Amino acid sequence: MGEVAAAQELRITEIFLSIQGESASVGWPTVFVRLTGCPLRCVYCDTTYSFTGGELMTLEAILDQVEAHGVSHVCVTGGEPLAQPECLDLLTALCDQGYQVSLETSGALDISRVDPRVMTVMDLKTPSSGEAHRNLLSNLAHLKPTDQIKFVLAGREDYDWAVDQLRQHDLASKAQVLFSPVFKDQSPADLAEWILHDKLPVRMQLQLHKLLWGEARGR
Numbered sequence: 001m002g003e004v005a006a007a008q009e010l011r012i013t014e015i016f017l018s019i020q021g022e023s024a025s026v027g028w029p030t031v032f033v034r035l036t037g038c039p040l041r042c043v044y045c046d047t048t049y050s051f052t053g054g055e056l057m058t059l060e061a062i063l064d065q066v067e068a069h070g071v072s073h074v075c076v077t078g079g080e081p082l083a084q085p086e087c088l089d090l091l092t093a094l095c096d097q098g099y100q101v102s103l104e105t106s107g108a109l110d111i112s113r114v115d116p117r118v119m120t121v122m123d124l125k126t127p128s129s130g131e132a133h134r135n136l137l138s139n140l141a142h143l144k145p146t147d148q149i150k151f152v153l154a155g156r157e158d159y160d161w162a163v164d165q166l167r168q169h170d171l172a173s174k175a176q177v178l179f180s181p182v183f184k185d186q187s188p189a190d191l192a193e194w195i196l197h198d199k200l201p202v203r204m205q206l207q208l209h210k211l212l213w214g215e216a217r218g219r
């Protein structure tokens with residue numbers, strides 16, 4: 001190494017402005033920073049284009065691009081953002097700049113070192129995703145009441161499994177719990193009826209950006 005430490009770089013698929021379509025921040029104008037790469041392969045994944053490619057960017061260049069969009073909410077997603085260790089420094093730098101920062105993560109990587117100012121949205125992968133064996137249950141101990149535990153569901157088996165997880169781990173006492181249908185693979189109306197029938201303490205979610213714009217990339 002020379003005298004000056006190498007600038008930290010992250011591999012980035014895209015940075016774009018949109019309406020937050022998921023989570024408890026739904027509806028806010030938000031800058032999305034989508035990190036490249038994911039060690040999971042959920043069968044329903046709507047972002048497979050983020051698995052490879054991307055562009056190396058310095059932390060400084062990312063912060064500049066975020067700032068240029070001029071809004072106060074930032075969502076760090078992917079791919080699996082925590083698969084790049086430098087993501088932790090990006091999250092802290094965004095918080096230091098005063099943004100309201102959320103993180104979308106698969107729940108398969110350790111969240112214990114995520115800056116406590118970040119709102120973490122942690123997926124618990126359902127059986128139909130094919131990746132439920134990757135869920136890191138030790139993450140549950142690191143969630144704050146303002147964080148969210150998310151189930152993305154396709155079919156009654158996923159639903160029954162999610163209800164079981166909810167009760168077994170008393171999830172509603174740890175964070176807000178979100179139930180969201182896999183786009184086109186789960187009837188939202190059926191999901192709503194199941195939740196009401198069981199009077200579950202969960203928030204149902206539809207992906208607002210897909211209602212607005214379909215499956216367009218960078219939205």
Ligand SMILES: C[S@@+](CC[C@H](N)C(=O)[O-])C[C@H]1O[C@@H](n2cnc3c(N)ncnc32)[C@H](O)[C@@H]1O
Pocket residue numbers: 038044045046047077078079080081104105106107122123150152180181182183207
């Ligand atoms: C693309 S992932 C990126 C962050 C992280 N890898 C994860 O899985 O949470 C963001 C969110 O989109 C959800 N998602 C992906 N494909 C979807 C689909 N077809 N329908 C509904 N939600 C989907 C994921 O379950 C996750 O909650």
Ligand SMILES: Nc1nc2[nH]cc(C(=O)O)c2c(=O)[nH]1
Pocket residue numbers: 018019020021022032047075077078104209219
């Ligand atoms: N509008 C919009 N909102 C989102 N919230 C989470 C997203 C994601 O891909 O993680 C996402 C996305 O891709 N678009």
Ligand code: SF4
Pocket residue numbers: 038039040041042045046047048078079080106
């Ligand atoms: S963890 Fe997220 S990005 Fe990775 S395959 Fe699953 S939904 Fe897609």
Ligand SMILES: [Mg+2]
Pocket residue numbers: 046047
């Ligand atoms: Mg998305």
